[in-house]
Amino acid sequence: GGAGPSQGESVLQRVQSVAGNGQCGDCGQPDPRWASINLGVLLCIECSGIHRWSLGVHCSKVRSLTLDSWEPELLKVGGAANADIVTL
Numbered sequence: 001g002g003a004g005p006s007q008g009e010s011v012l013q014r015v016q017s018v019a020g021n022g023q024c025g026d027c028g029q030p031d032p033r034w035a036s037i038n039l040g041v042l043l044c045i046e047c048s049g050i051h052r053w054s055l056g057v058h059c060s061k062v063r064s065l066t067l068d069s070w071e072p073e074l075l076k077v078g079g080a081a082n083a084d085i086v087t088l
Helices: 011-016 045-055 072-076 080-086
Strands: 033-038 042-043 062-066
Touching: 033 045, 042 072, 045 062
Parallel strands: none
Antiparallel strands: 033 042, 033 062
């Protein structure tokens, strides 16, 4: 039992179900599929590339919501200011 997600629920479904996560945090494009785990923001593929290559991994740690594995502790990253984005 418990209050955790159902076994068939994907990371994408869990993250996108949080209010405000239906669009890219940088440009506003709908249905973002990437996240900066240390900044606590969802990103479209274009903005994820900017974060990954222009800002660099030392500034923004980008992961795919569908392609990368997500350990439970990663879903809690982001701090109090970003709690609504990543706390599931």
